[in-house]
Amino acid sequence: MSAAIETPGFIASAVRTDAPPAIVLDKVNKWFGALHVLRDVDLQVAAGERVVVCGPSGSGKSTMIRCINRLETHQEGHILVDGIELSDDVRALGAIRREVGMVFQSFNLFPHLSVLENCTLAPIWVRKMPKKDAEELAMEYLTRVKIPEQAKKYPGQLSGGQQQRVAIARALCMKPKIMLFDEPTSALDPEMIKEVLDTMVMLAGTGMTMIVVTHEMGFARTVADRVVFMDRGEVVEVGTPTQVFNDPKTDRLKLFLSQIL
Ligand code: ADP
Ligand code: MG
Numbered sequence: 077m078s079a080a081i082e083t084p085g086f087i088a089s090a091v092r093t094d095a096p097p098a099i100v101l102d103k104v105n106k107w108f109g110a111l112h113v114l115r116d117v118d119l120q121v122a123a124g125e126r127v128v129v130c131g132p133s134g135s136g137k138s139t140m141i142r143c144i145n146r147l148e149t150h151q152e153g154h155i156l157v158d159g160i161e162l163s164d165d166v167r168a169l170g171a172i173r174r175e176v177g178m179v180f181q182s183f184n185l186f187p188h189l190s191v192l193e194n195c196t197l198a199p200i201w202v203r204k205m206p207k208k209d210a211e212e213l214a215m216e217y218l219t220r221v222k223i224p225e226q227a228k229k230y231p232g233q234l235s236g237g238q239q240q241r242v243a244i245a246r247a248l249c250m251k252p253k254i255m256l257f258d259e260p261t262s263a264l265d266p267e268m269i270k271e272v273l274d275t276m277v278m279l280a281g282t283g284m285t286m287i288v289v290t291h292e293m294g295f296a297r298t299v300a301d302r303v304v305f306m307d308r309g310e311v312v313e314v315g316t317p318t319q320v321f322n323d324p325k326t327d328r329l330k331l332f333l334s335q336i337l
Contacts, residue, residue: 089124091125091301106149122301135306144256173202191218273295305320305332
């Protein structure tokens with residue numbers, strides 16, 4: 077499962093202890109109807125920190141990160157993003173959406189827009205950037221994710237790995253402070269996983285604050301400052317990749333590791 081990435085050496089930690097935390101979850105609870113999907117979730121992510129979240133299917137990983145940019149709402153507890161508490165305040169929501177980029181398992185590109193237009197849409201309409209500047213910025217990020225030659229194509233003409241790199245470039249065009257990734261490689265064929273992981277390793281090297289839901293242990297060991305293991309809506313263990321993967325404390329984590337290794 078984790079063989080796809082060649083460890084390019086240790087990526088130096090970019091954790092900033094001088095800055096306030098980028099993300100705070102304080103006793104967060106969420107229900108879908110009667111289903112209790114987040115149970116007293118506490119988590120602090122420092123500015124510049126890279127956190128990998130793993131856990132069995134249905135354990136609440138997607139719901140947790142979707143609550144961070146308010147694609148879902150929590151019912152109890154507090155979530156702060158860059159010091160702003162998530163609430164129904166529309167202005168606060170707008171500020172947070174601009175600061176937080178998200179990449180999904182299924183890419184979610186606009187199929188009727190070219191790669192370039194996918195990347196310039198939000199900068200033009202949300203950031204009010206002149207079209208020419210937005211295009212320059214988009215080309216810069218498409219170059220960073222190594223697909224500038226695909227700019228004029230449509231998503232359907234690209235491989236899955238290329239589409240996911242467009243999704244990453246598109247998110248970066250909004251100049252987010254925080255990037256959330258929800259299983260970005262799990263819909264990809266094995267030969268395309270590496271190119272997407274390499275892009276994320278590159279991003280980690282820029283000091284970006286990142287939360288990445290993934291079971292790619294090679295990636296986690298290369299870039300994660302901490303790994304969070306969730307099960308049944310709870311944060312069960314948190315530690316360095318070595319602590320979590322080599323020295324699990326709970327039976328739940330031991331069982332999970334035995335299933336994915
Ligand atoms: P994971 O990402 O760890 O697989 P999810 O956060 O997607 O877990 O789901 C957690 C639980 O919440 C699961 O039981 C799932 O079926 C349920 N769930 C997720 N989204 C919804 C929704 N929109 N409505 C109802 N239940 C949901
Ligand atoms: Mg999920």
